[in-house]
Amino acid sequence: MINKLISDIKKIDNFSDEEIDQFFSYLTEGFIAKGDHFLKMGEVSHHVAFITSGLGMHYKIYDGIEIPIDFTPEGMWLAYLASFTNGTPADVAIKALEDTKILKLSAMKMQELFQWQPKFMALKNFYTELSFMSTAQHGADLAMLNGKQRYYKFIQEKPDLLNRVPQYYIAAYLGIKPQSLSRLRNEK
């Protein structure tokens, strides 16, 4: 996954090997055990993290139920920008659905990095855009498609998640009742 990160960086701009080394020197290794939190509701988020292995889930709690907003697998960045950028308490939590290994970057280090080489802002923007497009699409799907269509789209686009995420989370993410999800799975 480190190689993917390096190739992402090289795609974005003409960074020298020294600049890339420097970028990695700002990152620190971290581990989140399955079920533990990267960010708790009400906390201020001080880090973003690249997932080298594992799976994270953004969620909100509604009527006592965890409603997933996003799933983030290896090779992607885990962050809650609404809190990280503005320094406000998070109205969303992030937890690991698997043992997860990460490379963390703190808000302070990120500012240092950007001051040293502003071109790295393009890297952050690249990942922010990716997340933006994925959530925009999910919102549009929730507004436009029915339960069955949403489920089939999910299977098609994220087949790897289907076996890694518990059923009730997938149902809640797709806004369908767990019973309906079981029915859809049996239909297949």
Added chain:
Amino acid sequence: MNDILVNEIKSIGNFSKEDIELFFSFLEESFIAKGDHFLSEGQISHYVAYITSGLTMHYEVHDGVEIPRAFRIENQWIGALKNFGNREPADSAIKALEDTWLLRISATNLQKAFQLQPKLIALKDHYTELSFIKNMQHGSDLAMLNAKQRYYKFMRESPDVINRVPQYYIAAYLGIKPQSLSRLRKEK
């Protein structure tokens, strides 16, 4: 230079007068009549734009119905990031719901500006984040809230939009039937 935009830029980062002038030198004024498109589905998206007056709707067509993804008013940016700057035709469209004045910048010029002053990437990243956060919120509202809650939340958070957008668009945006929306409006 548009004063509101200048002040906003100053609040985003530590930009010199020259940085801001450089950025503005790439902006061009443009006008879209009510009902006309800033971006049509299938077109290549060459521009992003700051609205100085007016209102636009970003939408997708599903089963012949226009489903709004986002409404944007004066002092906000519009653009289809998924397709902006790459050569892929847009899978969504943006049209003006009122006569709309814009300051637009092309993908090519934006890249030029970033090359001349990489610090300006912070602007794009700031606005990407804003849209991302809004979208994520809309997605989780669609998944978690019922129609009535979604309508009341929209009224509270976007009172300036509600009287300027036709009812059927608001209904489609909130994922509720037009009849239900009329009922909710009368209840009030």
